[in-house]
Amino acid sequence: MTRLRHILRAAGPWLVLLGALIVHQVYAHPGYISFDSLWQFRDAQNVQYNDWHPPIMALIWHFVDKAIKGSAGMLLLQELLFLLGCYGLFRRFSRPGYAALATCLTFLFVPIGATLAVIWKDPLMVGCAISGVALLLSPSRPARLASLVLFTLVAGLRYNGFTVSTALIVMLFEWRSGMPPIRRYALATALWVATALCGQLINSAITVNKTYPWHGSVALYDIQGVVRYAPPLSDDVLIDYLQGTPLGFKDSIQLRAKRAYSSVDAMFGAINSGFLAQPQNEAERAAIKRAWGRLVADYPWAYLKHRWRAFRQLLGMEKVVQQGLFMGRDEYGWDINDYDPGPVQKWLQHRAEKLGTTWLFRVYLYLGVVFGLTALAIAWRHRTALALGLSAILSEFALMFASPTPDFRYSLWLVVCAFAMFWILLIERSRQGLARQPPVPRPSVPAL
Amino acid sequence: MLEVNRVRAALARSWQAARRVSPRAILLAGLTVFVLYGFPGYMSNDSCDQLLQARSLVFSDAHPPVMAAEWALLDAIIAGPLLMLVLQGAVFLWGLAALLRHIVGPRAAALLAVALLLFPPVLTTMAVIWKDSQMAAYLLAGTGALLSPRRRIRLVGLAMLTVACAFRYNAFAASLPLIGLLFEWRPGMRWWKRYAISGATAVLSLTAAIGLSRALTSHHVEAADGVALADIAGVLNYGRDRSDDELREILRGVPLRTTIGIQARARSLFSTRSAMAMFYGEGSLYADPLPIHHDAIARAWRQLVGEEWRAYLEYRGNGFRELLGLHEGYLWTPVWYQFLGHPELRTQVHHNAVVSGLQWLELIQVGYLAYETPLFRPYLYALLALALLVTCCRDRLSLALIASGLLYELSYFPAANTVDFRYSHWMITATCVATVMILVRRLARGRSTAVATGPVVAEAAV
Numbered sequence: 001m002t003r004l005r006h007i008l009r010a011a012g013p014w015l016v017l018l019g020a021l022i023v024h025q026v027y028a029h030p031g032y033i034s035f036d037s038l039w040q041f042r043d044a045q046n047v048q049y050n051d052w053h054p055p056i057m058a059l060i061w062h063f064v065d066k067a068i069k070g071s072a073g074m075l076l077l078q079e080l081l082f083l084l085g086c087y088g089l090f091r092r093f094s095r096p097g098y099a100a101l102a103t104c105l106t107f108l109f110v111p112i113g114a115t116l117a118v119i120w121k122d123p124l125m126v127g128c129a130i131s132g133v134a135l136l137l138s139p140s141r142p143a144r145l146a147s148l149v150l151f152t153l154v155a156g157l158r159y160n161g162f163t164v165s166t167a168l169i170v171m172l173f174e175w176r177s178g179m180p181p182i183r184r185y186a187l188a189t190a191l192w193v194a195t196a197l198c199g200q201l202i203n204s205a206i207t208v209n210k211t212y213p214w215h216g217s218v219a220l221y222d223i224q225g226v227v228r229y230a231p232p233l234s235d236d237v238l239i240d241y242l243q244g245t246p247l248g249f250k251d252s253i254q255l256r257a258k259r260a261y262s263s264v265d266a267m268f269g270a271i272n273s274g275f276l277a278q279p280q281n282e283a284e285r286a287a288i289k290r291a292w293g294r295l296v297a298d299y300p301w302a303y304l305k306h307r308w309r310a311f312r313q314l315l316g317m318e319k320v321v322q323q324g325l326f327m328g329r330d331e332y333g334w335d336i337n338d339y340d341p342g343p344v345q346k347w348l349q350h351r352a353e354k355l356g357t358t359w360l361f362r363v364y365l366y367l368g369v370v371f372g373l374t375a376l377a378i379a380w381r382h383r384t385a386l387a388l389g390l391s392a393i394l395s396e397f398a399l400m401f402a403s404p405t406p407d408f409r410y411s412l413w414l415v416v417c418a419f420a421m422f423w424i425l426l427i428e429r430s431r432q433g434l435a436r437q438p439p440v441p442r443p444s445v446p447a448l
Numbered sequence: 449m450l451e452v453n454r455v456r457a458a459l460a461r462s463w464q465a466a467r468r469v470s471p472r473a474i475l476l477a478g479l480t481v482f483v484l485y486g487f488p489g490y491m492s493n494d495s496c497d498q499l500l501q502a503r504s505l506v507f508s509d510a511h512p513p514v515m516a517a518e519w520a521l522l523d524a525i526i527a528g529p530l531l532m533l534v535l536q537g538a539v540f541l542w543g544l545a546a547l548l549r550h551i552v553g554p555r556a557a558a559l560l561a562v563a564l565l566l567f568p569p570v571l572t573t574m575a576v577i578w579k580d581s582q583m584a585a586y587l588l589a590g591t592g593a594l595l596s597p598r599r600r601i602r603l604v605g606l607a608m609l610t611v612a613c614a615f616r617y618n619a620f621a622a623s624l625p626l627i628g629l630l631f632e633w634r635p636g637m638r639w640w641k642r643y644a645i646s647g648a649t650a651v652l653s654l655t656a657a658i659g660l661s662r663a664l665t666s667h668h669v670e671a672a673d674g675v676a677l678a679d680i681a682g683v684l685n686y687g688r689d690r691s692d693d694e695l696r697e698i699l700r701g702v703p704l705r706t707t708i709g710i711q712a713r714a715r716s717l718f719s720t721r722s723a724m725a726m727f728y729g730e731g732s733l734y735a736d737p738l739p740i741h742h743d744a745i746a747r748a749w750r751q752l753v754g755e756e757w758r759a760y761l762e763y764r765g766n767g768f769r770e771l772l773g774l775h776e777g778y779l780w781t782p783v784w785y786q787f788l789g790h791p792e793l794r795t796q797v798h799h800n801a802v803v804s805g806l807q808w809l810e811l812i813q814v815g816y817l818a819y820e821t822p823l824f825r826p827y828l829y830a831l832l833a834l835a836l837l838v839t840c841c842r843d844r845l846s847l848a849l850i851a852s853g854l855l856y857e858l859s860y861f862p863a864a865n866t867v868d869f870r871y872s873h874w875m876i877t878a879t880c881v882a883t884v885m886i887l888v889r890r891l892a893r894g895r896s897t898a899v900a901t902g903p904v905v906a907e908a909a910v
Binding site for chain 2: 014018025026029030065066067068069070072073340341342343344345
């Protein structure tokens with residue numbers, strides 16, 4: 001432990017963080033791009049924001065692209081937000097060297113580091129959230145207010161982003177220390193509502209092309225799921241429910257829904273099988289909304305069964321799990337730098353790919369850890385750890401009703417919170433241990 | 449009044465915080481700005497050639513192979529020019545900061561190093577993946593290490609200067625004054641013993657650099673033949689009229705594209721700025737020279753230059769004037785802003801990049817300075833170097849730097865086929881560094897004199 005302390009002191013915390021950043025850059029440079037990322041990049045370049053994905057990310061990318069063209073700037077932004085936020089958070093509880101070490105281990109943990117390597121809204125949101133938590137704990141009020149800006153971004157970057165910030169702002173925000181609890185929590189709640197609304201308002205304000213994402217993704221999956229788990233229903237009954245929707249088939253509807261239903265493919269199972277197409281006009285959207293409302297109201301148990309199945313898939317509790325890792329590029333062009341990994345990068349990718357199919361990417365393990373650590377946080381009355389735990393649990397369970405696919409990246413905040421809580425509570429434990437030790441008696445000076 | 453005091457207090461706190469910023473943070477910030485300017489690394493045809501060699505691991509000595517070898521290692525980690533850009537920026541900055549720490553404190557050294565790297569005539573070349581940029585970085589870092597009180601570090605400096613020598617064939621002209629004047633095996637030696645050792649070390653360094661290049665080369669190219677053929681064309685341009693029969697006899701064995709109207713062809717293609725038209729394009733004078741042509745080229749060069757040495761000097765003199773910027777026209781590529789030499793190289797190199805909005809703004813500013821002001825004219829720095837040398841260069845370090853820059857520039861007199869701005873980069877860099885050092889020393893001396901005379905005047909008054 002002393003040797004480690006000497007090494008950390010010699011290197012300095014910032015060099016340790018720089019080392020972690022370099023390692024991650026070697027793995028991730030210039031940032032992996034999926035179709036989602038590509039669409040957002042197209043929006044950022046054309047300044048034509050659509051709301052299939054929250055457009056605030058495209059807005060951010062538009063400005064980052066001005067400084068560093070392509071994906072490298074966004075990758076650096078995601079990395080720095082996460083690194084500095086993590087370090088800032090751990091630094092509140094421990095010395096710089098240990099805070100830097102804990103940050104590096106969290107950052108380079110494969111499920112976290114590999115997801116941060118992709119230019120997605122989820123890693124960016126997590127970076128903003130962790131930086132927001134670090135600032136929330138600052139003794140300086142301007143810093144605490146700055147955290148609200150970050151949480152506004154969190155609320156804007158994902159449509160369910162406000163579930164991440166709920167427990168954090170309500171439990172940790174203080175306008176002034178020593179405020180009566182009622183006033184304190186009332187103000188914090190009001191500010192949480194304000195950040196959540198602002199996030200959505202910004203998205204609405206900058207959206208040029210409305211795409212109605214719920215109608216084209218979650219709703220289709222839910223309709224298919226309810227039909228699949230509902231008691232036997234005739235074609236006539238189902239045609240009545242699905243009147244006006246872009247239904248692909250008019251016969252054996254329930255059988256087709258059962259065959260096409262896959263918790264792995266999720267919404268793409270409904271679309272690619274031809275069961276339901278994405279709505280093209282207002283009438284079809286209205287029909288989908290009506291069908292969803294009627295089916296869920298009439299068959300709530302089927303809906304819950306479908307959602308539980310989807311949630312189990314998201315948590316990695318099913319036998320077949322969607323690959324948790326993404327790397328590379330889905331498409332070239334669009335002025336994004338060519339992607340040509342060197343031998344070292346390929347080796348790192350290969351190693352990460354192997355880990356992508358292991359238990360490391362089973363989300364339920366982290367959920368279990370968070371539950372356990374939350375109980376500890378309650379027992380030790382550790383407000384920060386408790387806030388992180390509740391935030392993680394709330395955001396994860398919100399996905400039970402909101403996730404269109406079982407992507408691992410949706411659970412990134414849960415994984416990060418598991419690590420953050422672990423480190424914070426470990427430090428707290430060691431502090432408690434030191435406090436309980438009896439003082440070392442001084443050797444008595446022999447009388448002259 | 450309260451508000452004004454609050455603002456003053458906030459400004460004072462900010463200033464105190466800025467003064468507490470560590471030298472390392474300053475250098476890192478400078479490196480970040482540098483990388484933002486050049487991201488992911490500007491490249492020309494030369495750079496792409498070297499990248500292709502780095503990937504194929506077949507090194508020719510048309511360009512010094514040590515750069516391709518270095519790039520092979522870095523390309524394996526992150527493909528493309530980014531790591532080369534970061535490396536040359538980091539080595540330049542840290543080397544220069546180490547050098548300047550011998551005359552100022554660490555924070556001031558860091559600030560000055562960043563200012564020098566971001567000085568436009570230095571910056572525009574350093575941001576391109578060229579052997580000139582790498583050489584400058586290693587020369588500075590090696591010089592900084594040479595001044596260390598520890599012998600092990602001085603030997604590392606020597607190694608860096610040897611590597612710098614391997615980056616350009618005429619880099620020895622730059623490293624000779626640095627090693628000769630600054631290298632000490634052991635402090636306190638007699639001057640003649642010391643210079644004998646440092647001189648021998650300089651020669652050994654050159655030998656090692658040549659050996660390193662030879663060891664890495666798998667495909668040998670006679671680079672000197674290109675220079676010799678350009679000289680021949682220059683002599684034909686400036687020399688007396690000669691018949692085709694005479695020239696066919698002198699130039700037998702030389703790879704000519706035509707044997708009719710040889711001198712007229714040479715004169716029509718001739719330019720003081722570039723000999724490329726002699727070699728490339730339709731109607732060029734020469735075909736690609738091969739190793740079998742080497743003896744004939746050498747013989748023809750000796751004969752023509754021996755007979756018409758005035759014409760040779762006139763050709764070389766005019767070219768050197770162009771190189772120094774002593775002309776009305778624009779400099780030759782003082783600001784490089786492309787990421788590939790030719791667009792067709794994209795598929796070979798698997799790399800493409802586009803200038804960002806911020807980079808474009810920076811390039812416009814820098815381009816204005818390069819093309820519309822004299823800031824990039826090499827002759828100004830040559831004059832400054834000479835003036836400093838004659839008037840106020842009192843220490844060995846500044847002398848070594850100035851001599852290194854001037855000698856390196858002079859080495860292009862017999863050797864340059866084009867008048868690229870980057871050839872003058874080391875002279876400009878060395879002159880700027882020496883100027884800063886001399887100024888800082890002068891200021892420090894002035895301050896200590898003022899402190900010394902203060903109390904004396906006060907005593908006299910009493």
